[in-house]
Amino acid sequence: MGDYALLYILFAPFVGAIALIFVSNRQTMLVRGIAAGSALVSLLASLYLFFTYDHVKAGFQFVQRFEWSRQLGISLHLGVDGIGTPLVLASSILLFAGIFVSWHIKDRMKEFYIWLLILAAATIGVFMSLDLFFLFFFYEMSVIPMYLLLGMWGSHTKKYNEMTDPEGLKQRDSVGFIFNFGSNSKEYAAMKLVLFLSAFAVAALMGILLIYKYSGLNTFDILVLREQAKLMNIPVLGTTLDKIIWILIFFGFASIAPLWPLHSWSPVGHAAAPAATSMLHAGVLMKLGHFSIIRVAFEILPETTRELMPIAAVLCMFSIVYGGFVAYYAKDTKYVIGYSSSSHMGYVFLGMAALDYISLTGAVMYMFAHAMATGMLFAMAGWVYDQTHTRDIPSLGGLANRMPFISGCFVIACMASIGVPGTVNFIAEVMIIVGSWNKYPLQVIVAVVGIVLTLAYLFKMMRGLFYGPMDQKYSHAHDAVSAADRLPLMIMIAVSIGFFFFPMHLYNVVRSGVDPLIAKITRVVPVAQTGEGSGVRREASATPRTSDAPLLANNPSPLTPYSSRGSE
């Protein structure tokens, strides 16, 4: 394994998908076995990756590089830093869990697993790309499987106006409504998702092409571009080029994140998608946005990021509050979870916008934690839907009698989503809040209000689904009893709780990726001191991290020549 871990993680699902083409749909267990097997290879390799990632050495590790096109300056350059590593792990956990969540799919199971594997592999590919071309390549590649997964195995949603309170017109998602033509079909949701994401993706592609042209280096390699590209202070159209590129990149990728007001595709898409797709979608696909912004905008245009990131700080408030309120009034389980995801992604933007060591570390950890929490919620919403064939909260109730295991897990998932101590979400949320307080106190207050809102709508949904009187027509609903049904939930719960009690490796890994980035953006010169570096690292303090310097300075990675930091 060793150095080739990334190749295993990336190509195992692809190989699985190709192998599935040659299997008949009738051999159910073989189809499941191949899908689960390839996901397991990917999962094991990413566990290996996560636990052997050397956070002291930091930088990009497990680097693989294959020349792909000389003329265009493209190479398949793979590597993970502290930010990519946990996200790769989250993707492969969710893929593995998603395979089991969709264990009972009847219709065209083989095709379902093929597209699910391709979706997950493409997502994983983004998290490990060190080449702008391949970052976009995998990003765009993840969009089309979504169309097929939604279109073929999705479910129709209720009419838009019935989704929220009929009287409460003000609580309706009016921004989303602009782009919503009142259709309730899954085809509509799928088409909207693909066109919306593609439209913004081409904006990001324009930004990437502009970087390519103006760097003049004839390469897409992020590591080369971030050191050598000189994109600053080129006047264009009354502003400077770097700002235009940054805006294109930021909003191009923020659409998938989804940042308010670009969120309109997301709840519709979540609601229409089958459970495993929603899990991957909300769990990791949304994080492609944040990750790509970090990888492209933060790495290549640090100065512009410092200048323009307040845009995100303003918009993230709307994301948090808006998503929270709409989720509170929504009546469809998946709408609630979808809007809650889009609200929670606002925290990540807040953590990113503050450009602080602690807050960005918290943001990345929150991405990981949210992947688990929202994965659990969608898995269980999917289970309830499979049993009752409805997602309408008012018509459900009292399911705790029929499905004690699911309702127990649901409580844990709600706790995780809210960020109750005992789950890794708590650590991440606290870090975002503490880290951003100095810079954006208003946003932090909004974020805390958002937590209260989360509590309100999740408990409201939990009460509506599992407690109170039960409609007798749901008396045939049964619990998740078999190991295959319980396994995905157990995995996600174990990860979520496990990292609360043992967060240090996760923290160290993320921190090792965040440190050079923030140092570059804020140009804070770390005072070079020896000793005690690792001891101080163990605290989550709000002050700029000065004591990290020795760890990084003593072990400069050949790939990340931060020699300039010392001279500044």
Place this chain on the structure above:
Amino acid sequence: MTFALTLSSSDLLLLLPEILLTSWLCLILIVDFSFPQLPNEQLAYFNIAGLVATLGCLVWFDVNGITGTLFANMFALDRMALFFKMFIVGSTILVILASIDYIHRFKFFRGEYYFLVVMSALGMMFMASANDLLSVFVTLEFSTLGFYVLVAYLREDIASNEAGIKFFILGIFAAALLAYGISLVYGETGKLVFSDMTTVQATPGLVIGFLLIFAALGFKIGAVPFHSWIPDTYHGSPTPVTAFLSIAPKGAAFAILLRMFFVALATFKPIWTLLLVAVSILSMTYGNIVAIAQKNMKRLLAYSGIAQIGNVLIGLATGTKMGSDAMLFYLLTYLFANLGAFAVVIAVSEAIGSEEIDDYSGLGRRSPFLAFSMLIFLLSLAGVPPLAGFIGKLYIFIAAIKEGLYVLITVGLINIVISMYYYLIVVKKMYVNEPHDRSPLKVSGPIKAVVYVCLAGTLAIGVYPQPVTDWVVSAIMIFSNVADPTASLPIPPAVIPFGG
């Protein structure tokens, strides 16, 4: 001007592929007349044997670097001509394979069908080598002649007759424009060979002359505003002819356009860039927007073809070596995706007798193979990774952004999103909608072979384009004099045989 027609045997060697195909053409006629009872398939495979021999000959030329000019520069055999000849012969082979089942719809003249297809291919091979205006005219008309007949081959079908008449009238009109343009250019400059025209002055007559020539070639490639024949002709023609018409003549016409703009008019680059940018924007936008409303698969592919040609014109508009590389690359990806899509249309229409998009409902259940192939081809046309079309589009955009054609790229990028909509409508019909009739579809062997070849091409170029980029870059070496920063990069002279 004097033509010294002193041909040595080594000169004739340069014409070997054409001579080979011409003699094969005669042989086809003889065989067809002598053995009228010969089954269709055998005649088709006999044709393919000749074409494969020609292709082998072209590959041999390419590998050994056999190039040169003939007839006082009228006929140029360079690497670019070889590329286009392989492109044409390759697509002809695939079209003939795809026709084998379709041909039973013709009541008469089944043997002549093959003859006409190969004759058009021969004309287009000459087109790829046409190096002066006279040979442009002659070869262009030679290749179109076969198509006039082929388009109207379904004699009982009124749509096919309409297509034939429309194509004929507009084609003759374009030929007249071409002849008029050539006469104006010759009158102004006294020159016919492209490479002699590099020093000409821009006089009104010359400008009008070249505009007329461009209009005639624009008719051939189907760029807006010369596209009006495309939808009806594509719709009415026999489907294999539509497939042929949508690929091979475009390649041949682009060979001429490349020679005309990059050699003859190299000094007027700032002017014709504007012209091409305008035509490209119009083609992409018009083609994509009108395609949304289509209900017939062939019409949809016709309009999408107009848009794709707009994309290729981006490469031409850059006027750089890299732009022309990207054009060739894009044409190759377009060959596989478009021909594959038409092969699926043929297979479906053989099975259910319809080409309406509505009748593709539930194709994913009735024939997973055809639906999956169609999905891949349409997504490649839309430009979705990891398929060839994505790399092609990106290559062209990279070439264009190096020249600073921002407006063109912006329009091109927006058009990707528009095109995704109507391609996905077809995908939706195939996969999401339930079939009216659940009986599985039968796909015949030859069509399957075409689809497999196109699938392999689309996926292989998308996953690893390096061999193909090497090939197109070395094929266009003749234009390395065109100002281009990347031309100075060391490019190894790798030679990759066709389809690799």
